[in-house]
Amino acid sequence: MDNRKILLVHPEISRTKYNFAGIIDNEPLELEYICTVLKDAGYEPFIWDGQVEEQPFVKRLADISPFAVYVCGRTRQENFMKEYCRAAKDIGCITMIGGLHAQHNHKRFYESYIDFVFRSFDIFGIVNVLENKAIDTVNGLCINRGNRWIENEAVPFDIKRLPRPDRSYFYAHPRYRYLELQPCAHVRTAYCCPYKCKFCYRNRLNCGTYSARDIADVVDEIASIECDNIYFIDDDFLFGEKRLEEFIRLVKERGIHKKYVCYGRADFISKHRDLMERLKEIGFYYVLVGLEAADDKHLYRYNKKSDLYANSAAVEILNDLGINAMGMFIVDLDFKARDFRDISKWVRKHKLKHAAISIFTPEMNSELFEEYRSRLITRDPSHWDYLHVVAKPSHMSVRRYYMHYHILIGRLFLRAWRQGIYDFIDYKFFIGSIVKNMFRFGG
Ligand code: SF4
Numbered sequence: 001m002d003n004r005k006i007l008l009v010h011p012e013i014s015r016t017k018y019n020f021a022g023i024i025d026n027e028p029l030e031l032e033y034i035c036t037v038l039k040d041a042g043y044e045p046f047i048w049d050g051q052v053e054e055q056p057f058v059k060r061l062a063d064i065s066p067f068a069v070y071v072c073g074r075t076r077q078e079n080f081m082k083e084y085c086r087a088a089k090d091i092g093c094i095t096m097i098g099g100l101h102a103q104h105n106h107k108r109f110y111e112s113y114i115d116f117v118f119r120s121f122d123i124f125g126i127v128n129v130l131e132n133k134a135i136d137t138v139n140g141l142c143i144n145r146g147n148r149w150i151e152n153e154a155v156p157f158d159i160k161r162l163p164r165p166d167r168s169y170f171y172a173h174p175r176y177r178y179l180e181l182q183p184c185a186h187v188r189t190a191y192c193c194p195y196k197c198k199f200c201y202r203n204r205l206n207c208g209t210y211s212a213r214d215i216a217d218v219v220d221e222i223a224s225i226e227c228d229n230i231y232f233i234d235d236d237f238l239f240g241e242k243r244l245e246e247f248i249r250l251v252k253e254r255g256i257h258k259k260y261v262c263y264g265r266a267d268f269i270s271k272h273r274d275l276m277e278r279l280k281e282i283g284f285y286y287v288l289v290g291l292e293a294a295d296d297k298h299l300y301r302y303n304k305k306s307d308l309y310a311n312s313a314a315v316e317i318l319n320d321l322g323i324n325a326m327g328m329f330i331v332d333l334d335f336k337a338r339d340f341r342d343i344s345k346w347v348r349k350h351k352l353k354h355a356a357i358s359i360f361t362p363e364m365n366s367e368l369f370e371e372y373r374s375r376l377i378t379r380d381p382s383h384w385d386y387l388h389v390v391a392k393p394s395h396m397s398v399r400r401y402y403m404h405y406h407i408l409i410g411r412l413f414l415r416a417w418r419q420g421i422y423d424f425i426d427y428k429f430f431i432g433s434i435v436k437n438m439f440r441f442g443g
Contacts, residue, residue: 004042011084027167027176035047068096069093071085079380097118103205117141120157156209159188164224195305199368219251231262262286262288266289269289273317333401334395335395
């Protein structure tokens with residue numbers, strides 16, 4: 001075969017102003033791992049990431065003329081993923097779908113213009129597909145046989161098998177950032193999450209099996225990355241005291257000086273003040289904490305296995321140590337007006353500078369989805385972005401719910417603004433976006 005070119009695609013997050021472009025732009029790490037695997041197998045991969053590319057997808061597709069295209073993405077990007085596969089099929093490419101959304105919703109991609117769907121983290125199977133070799137043994141592969149789809153069994157993938165990602169695309173696009181940390185490189189040290197929060201689909205990835213890399217290998221990788229900011233994209237990096245102790249020891253021993261962003265649970269932070277202090281010493285700068293609620297009732301209902309006391313203690317510890325806490329909350333569909341206000345009050349009372357709000361969203365193909373099925377008000381996957389109401393609220397109209405949501409967002413935004421948290425942002429752009437959406441959706 002002469003043409004060895006493969007286009008790896010991460011679609012844009014959204015085509016409206018309703019996104020976090022310019023605030024959080026994520027390195028396409030999954031595609032960079034695939035790049036390594038393909039180069040090792042003698043292919044010529046190219047990445048097109050809709051977050052940072054100036055050139056439209058169809059233009060790039062025509063310029064490169066690959067023989068295969070692989071598209072990844074989340075639920076909110078499903079429409080774009082399909083659109084790009086259609087365009088690739090029109091010029092005769094092999095079309096492959098992968099990524100987080102496909103792992104749990106593979107059947108949503110059973111379309112005539114899609115040839116293969118990967119529902120595993122095992123990226124080595126892509127080479128089998130390209131070489132048409134033993135594809136019936138590829139972990140979790142779904143194969144389009146024209147009149148039917150064949151589904152290979154999906155088994156957990158051992159993350160230790162991952163190669164080093166090829167970061168040439170990242171280095172060529174220094175726009176990737178987490179808030180003011182720019183550029184900011186992603187590092188993954190584990191797949192899946194050992195906890196079972198009810199609203200979350202992360203714990204079902206990798207067939208529900210937690211798989212972690214050796215921490216010495218992680219430190220090796222960090223040392224080799226030409227970037228001062230590292231974002232651990234594990235669903236829960238603050239897991240396993242011994243592993244974290246070893247991480248601190250190795251980072252110190254090797255004299256690595258970087259800033260770090262990670263996710264961690266409030267209950268862990270509340271019980272490990274000393275460890276957090278040492279993490280701060282080696283450069284932990286942002287810790288994203290799933291606080292979820294300002295009351296125990298919701299935390300219990302979400303099966304969070306944590307409580308309001310842990311939330312308060314975690315924020316207090318992070319504030320004391322000077323680590324920036326990013327508290328993540330869910331506004332539930334059973335909220336009354338006072339519940340929105342309670343979140344705002346809680347944030348003020350606990351001096352939480354950064355807070356992010358997600359609208360409760362029953363993930364597709366989950367028990368919650370079935371529970372909420374009769375209340376769904378949209379089936380458009382682009383609304384599964386935690387910024388849209390996808391099911392009818394229990395105690396108010398959708399319009400009123402959006403009004404309370406936007407008031408809460410506005411309050412938190414103003415609070416952050418006064419404290420200079422988002423000084424790097426083009427405020428005119430974002431305030432315009434919020435006002436525009438208030439008129440569009442309610443309030
Ligand atoms: S919310 Fe966080 S802790 Fe809970 S299952 Fe999801 S990733 Fe794990």
